[in-house]
Amino acid sequence: MNYLKQILLPLVIISxxxxxxxxxxxxxxxxxxxxxxxxEAQQYSVSSKIAGRINKVLVRKGxxxxxxxxxFTMLSPEIDAKLAQATAAERAAGAVKEQADAGARKxxxxxxxxxxxxxxxxxxLMEKTFTRLDNLFKEGVVSEQKRDEAFxxxxxxxxxEKSAYQMYQMAQEGARAETKKAAAxxxxxxxxxxxxxxxxxxxxxxKSWHSGEVANVLxxxxxxxxxxxxxxxIIDISDAWAVFHVKEIDLKRFEIGTKLDVLIPALGDxxxxxxxxxxxxxxxxxxxxATSNNQGFDIRTFEIEARPTQPIAGLRVGMSMVVE
Numbered sequence: 445m446n447y448l449k450q451i452l453l454p455l456v457i458i459s460x461x462x463x464x465x466x467x468x469x470x471x472x473x474x475x476x477x478x479x480x481x482x483x484e485a486q487q488y489s490v491s492s493k494i495a496g497r498i499n500k501v502l503v504r505k506g507x508x509x510x511x512x513x514x515x516f517t518m519l520s521p522e523i524d525a526k527l528a529q530a531t532a533a534e535r536a537a538g539a540v541k542e543q544a545d546a547g548a549r550k551x552x553x554x555x556x557x558x559x560x561x562x563x564x565x566x567x568x569l570m571e572k573t574f575t576r577l578d579n580l581f582k583e584g585v586v587s588e589q590k591r592d593e594a595f596x597x598x599x600x601x602x603x604x605e606k607s608a609y610q611m612y613q614m615a616q617e618g619a620r621a622e623t624k625k626a627a628a629x630x631x632x633x634x635x636x637x638x639x640x641x642x643x644x645x646x647x648x649x650x651k652s653w654h655s656g657e658v659a660n661v662l663x664x665x666x667x668x669x670x671x672x673x674x675x676x677x678i679i680d681i682s683d684a685w686a687v688f689h690v691k692e693i694d695l696k697r698f699e700i701g702t703k704l705d706v707l708i709p710a711l712g713d714x715x716x717x718x719x720x721x722x723x724x725x726x727x728x729x730x731x732x733x734a735t736s737n738n739q740g741f742d743i744r745t746f747e748i749e750a751r752p753t754q755p756i757a758g759l760r761v762g763m764s765m766v767v768e
């Protein structure tokens with residue numbers, strides 16, 4: 445019995461000393477830094493370039509949408525009216541171009557030729573009349589006044605004949621090259637206006653530019669949507685990252701490319717691998733101020749973004765994350 449006491453007493457004393465030493469050791473150890481943040485993801489707003497009334501909203505919160513999927517439609521009678529006007533203007537410009545390309549009609553050419561032949565006959569008559577009066581003037585039968593009047597009438601008839609011939613040639617040649625070019629440009633301009641209005645009309649059928657999950661629907665059927673207003677917001681959870689803040693004295697541990705073990709409590713106790721992808725300083729409002737200039741200095745706060753190295757099943761925006 446005494447022998448057992450002699451053995452147990454030292455063991456108890458050694459165990460007690462060891463326990464006290466261990467707890468003293470733990471008490472003087474530097475506590476583990478725990479940094480908390482949250483999960484964020486890329487968010488997209490689906491809106492229209494035109495203002496109008498919402499006709500139909502084809503998605504609800506939580507729906508999974510694909511790229512080019514129809515999200516909502518709009519009513520815009522004003523655009524339909526403008527399209528009708530632009531289409532009519534395009535047809536009118538096309539008719540003008542066809543007229544310029546085709547030139548004058550056969551009847552117009554024939555009428556111009558008749559006017560030329562008429563002026564030509566009048567010119568020949570006045571030339572004969574002047575010749576007769578000139579001979580009579582030389583014989584002293586008529587006065588110089590009569591001769592001059594006949595000469596003037598002959599010149600006028602010659603000018604009329606030339607003018608009528610030029611009009612006849614213009615009718616044969618048709619429109620000038622510049623006129624045809626101007627008509628063609630007018631047609632292209634009208635076609636451009638139609639294309640512009642059609643582009644606006646396509647904006648009444650709004651499709652998603654990205655795949656993701658519908659996070660919010662801000663307007664419903666029948667409500668007016670201003671230009672550029674985000675009617676539906678979509679979150680792409682495949683493009684998610686963790687955001688947390690650290691003091692600049694700890695920044696050396698979070699350089700870009702650093703791998704981190706991140707614990708997401710909502711997904712269990714297994715840590716996930718993240719990689720630091722972005723570091724940015726925050727504003728002055730996030731600066732740690734020293735209470736005394738003799739005891740310390742101001743410390744800036746930096747925002748860290750880290751992206752998962754592998755896809756994480758069940759990850760949601762807003763989940764808390766912890767880095768130790």
